[in-house]
Amino acid sequence: MTGQPILSLSDVSWSYEEGQAPVLRQLHLQLQAGEAVGVVGRSGSGKTTLLLTLAGLIPANYAGSFAGQRLAAGEIGIVFQDPETQFIGLTVEEEIAFSLENKGYSDQQIERRIEEVLQLVGLQGFEARSPFELSGGEKQRVAIASALAVSPQILILDEPTSELDPKGAAEVFQLLHRLRREEKMTIVVSSHATEELARFCDRVVLLSEGDLRLDLPTASFFQQIGLLEQEGIFVPDMIKLHHWLTEQGQLQAEPTSLTVEEMIAAFQRMEEQRRGRHERLNHSL
Amino acid sequence: MSDSIIRFEKVSFHYKAEQPVLKQIDLSIRSGEFIALIGGNGSGKTTLAKHCNGLYKPTDGAVYVEGRDTREVSVAELSRIVSYCYQNPDHQIFQSTIGEEVAFGPSNLGLAKAEIEERVTQALEAVGLLPYREEEPYFVSKGTRQKIAVASILAMKPRVIVLDEPTTGLDHRGVMEMMALIQSLHRQGHTILAITHDMRLVAEYAQRVLVLHKGEIVCDGEPRHVFAQTNALSLAQVEPPAVSRFAQALGLTPLPLTLAELQDRLVKELT
Numbered sequence: 017m018t019g020q021p022i023l024s025l026s027d028v029s030w031s032y033e034e035g036q037a038p039v040l041r042q043l044h045l046q047l048q049a050g051e052a053v054g055v056v057g058r059s060g061s062g063k064t065t066l067l068l069t070l071a072g073l074i075p076a077n078y079a080g081s082f083a084g085q086r087l088a089a090g091e092i093g094i095v096f097q098d099p100e101t102q103f104i105g106l107t108v109e110e111e112i113a114f115s116l117e118n119k120g121y122s123d124q125q126i127e128r129r130i131e132e133v134l135q136l137v138g139l140q141g142f143e144a145r146s147p148f149e150l151s152g153g154e155k156q157r158v159a160i161a162s163a164l165a166v167s168p169q170i171l172i173l174d175e176p177t178s179e180l181d182p183k184g185a186a187e188v189f190q191l192l193h194r195l196r197r198e199e200k201m202t203i204v205v206s207s208h209a210t211e212e213l214a215r216f217c218d219r220v221v222l223l224s225e226g227d228l229r230l231d232l233p234t235a236s237f238f239q240q241i242g243l244l245e246q247e248g249i250f251v252p253d254m255i256k257l258h259h260w261l262t263e264q265g266q267l268q269a270e271p272t273s274l275t276v277e278e279m280i281a282a283f284q285r286m287e288e289q290r291r292g293r294h295e296r297l298n299h300s301l
Numbered sequence: 302m303s304d305s306i307i308r309f310e311k312v313s314f315h316y317k318a319e320q321p322v323l324k325q326i327d328l329s330i331r332s333g334e335f336i337a338l339i340g341g342n343g344s345g346k347t348t349l350a351k352h353c354n355g356l357y358k359p360t361d362g363a364v365y366v367e368g369r370d371t372r373e374v375s376v377a378e379l380s381r382i383v384s385y386c387y388q389n390p391d392h393q394i395f396q397s398t399i400g401e402e403v404a405f406g407p408s409n410l411g412l413a414k415a416e417i418e419e420r421v422t423q424a425l426e427a428v429g430l431l432p433y434r435e436e437e438p439y440f441v442s443k444g445t446r447q448k449i450a451v452a453s454i455l456a457m458k459p460r461v462i463v464l465d466e467p468t469t470g471l472d473h474r475g476v477m478e479m480m481a482l483i484q485s486l487h488r489q490g491h492t493i494l495a496i497t498h499d500m501r502l503v504a505e506y507a508q509r510v511l512v513l514h515k516g517e518i519v520c521d522g523e524p525r526h527v528f529a530q531t532n533a534l535s536l537a538q539v540e541p542p543a544v545s546r547f548a549q550a551l552g553l554t555p556l557p558l559t560l561a562e563l564q565d566r567l568v569k570e571l572t
């Protein structure tokens with residue numbers, strides 16, 4: 017992808033306290049409009065700090081030492097790991113209205129926008145419900161709706177599914193797929209759920225002790241199996257299986273299978289080729 | 302069964318009569334088993350688990366721990382046999398040092414000081430936190446807080462350890478460390494009942510899987526058998542691990558559970 021990035025960090029370093037070891041070190045990262053970028057790394061590797069910096073909350077709202085340059089060409093919404101920590105409204109409606117009121121929207125605009133974003137996240141009819149009484153997946157969708165209310169071009173999510181059960185996690189990722197497809201949203205998401213990231217992202221970056229160790233298209237990223245495992249990152253079994261079949265001389269390395277469905281298709285192609293070889297062999301005998 | 306340590310007999314439980322959470326559950330947990338309890342949200346997993354040491358009492362039917370009805374024995378007494386480890390370690394951590402936290406349970410058993418001391422040392426050693434005994438339990442990672450919670454339980458020397466989502470919110474290395482710890486406790490003779498949503502862990506570690514759906518056990522067996530029951534699993538909103546789904550599509554039986562098993566099978570198929 018080319019063109020002006022919608023968001024970029026150039027040579028960015030950050031320490032929470034002057035003189036302490038930097039949590040981010042001389043980091044370069046560019047996002048193009050419409051991209052979905054995954055952020056992986058161990059707990060404590062600096063993922064949350066990176067996302068806060070991309071969102072501009074660091075250095076604006078934090079004391080510490082910032083170096084480098086950040087450029088943003090669009091409005092940004094951010095969603096945290098535990099949605100309850102960001103809820104302030106007693107109802108879903110109030111929760112979403114909050115950011116709009118702060119931006120000076122009229123009552124009529126607020127009403128319309130609430131309806132629009134609730135429809136977008138699939139929670140129509142939830143206006144009067146307490147956000148605290150919802151399921152985990154619904155809570156996180158309310159948090160996403162609040163972030164979307166002010167019509168950001170970029171959505172940043174910090175481990176949005178780590179406290180959710182599989183159903184809640186699937187709801188959140190389905191919504192992210194939809195926001196990409198229908199709203200052309202630029203999305204940055206950190207997660208330990210690498211199977212979901214492999215399915216969702218165009219590109220994935222690896223953070224390790226504040227360094228950006230890898231920044232690659234998703235398939236190439238997950239082919240770095242040795243490095244990722246050394247860094248304590250879970251490489252999905254289907255990616256490892258494809259890699260192993262390639263080593264056995266059974267499959268081409270590309271296109272890499274990232275999901276069970278892709279692995280089944282690759283395996284079927286492989287079997288057809290094997291049958292073809294057998295038939296040719298039989299024929300020539 | 303004679304060696305059953307926990308027995309559920311037609312156990313039903315409800316908060317509101319019209320909404321039963323558990324329905325007529327019959328279950329026998331045998332000494333030394335490693336059981337995974339799985340199922341969708343609201344299927345009754347935590348409610349079932351909390352019946353194992355009397356935290357909840359059945360509305361109908363009875364739960365027996367070592368042959369004693371849980372309604373007739375105090376939770377404190379039962380917790381010597383069956384200990385429950387909460388999903389969120391912060392719900393059970395409240396002392397000012399890690400050592401004191403782990404000593405809290407055994408202190409309440411009225412044990413001699415030397416015995417408490419020995420149990421704390423052993424428990425902290427088992428989870429790899431002995432050097433951190435004097436540290437505060439709050440400002441450490443979630444993985445470490447989870448280990449403190451497990452150590453607190455070990456100090457009670459229970460025969461059965463019930464763990465409610467012990468790996469939720471941990472990174473991959475944290476998950477592997479926690480599972481290695483649980484596996485070593487199992488090898489030392491503890492009976493394990495673990496609630497989890499991570500089907501790879503179920504496939505790799507559990508000997509027996511209970512699938513709960515709307516308060517009923519809809520599948521009960523070895524992981525290999527359970528993960529082949531695709532209809533029951535999809536009803537219970539459970540997706541088998543990627544390896545098993547792939548193997549199922551290829552029609553491989555018996556079903557491989559781990560990548561290593563799958564590779565072994567493919568080597569045979571491809572040669």
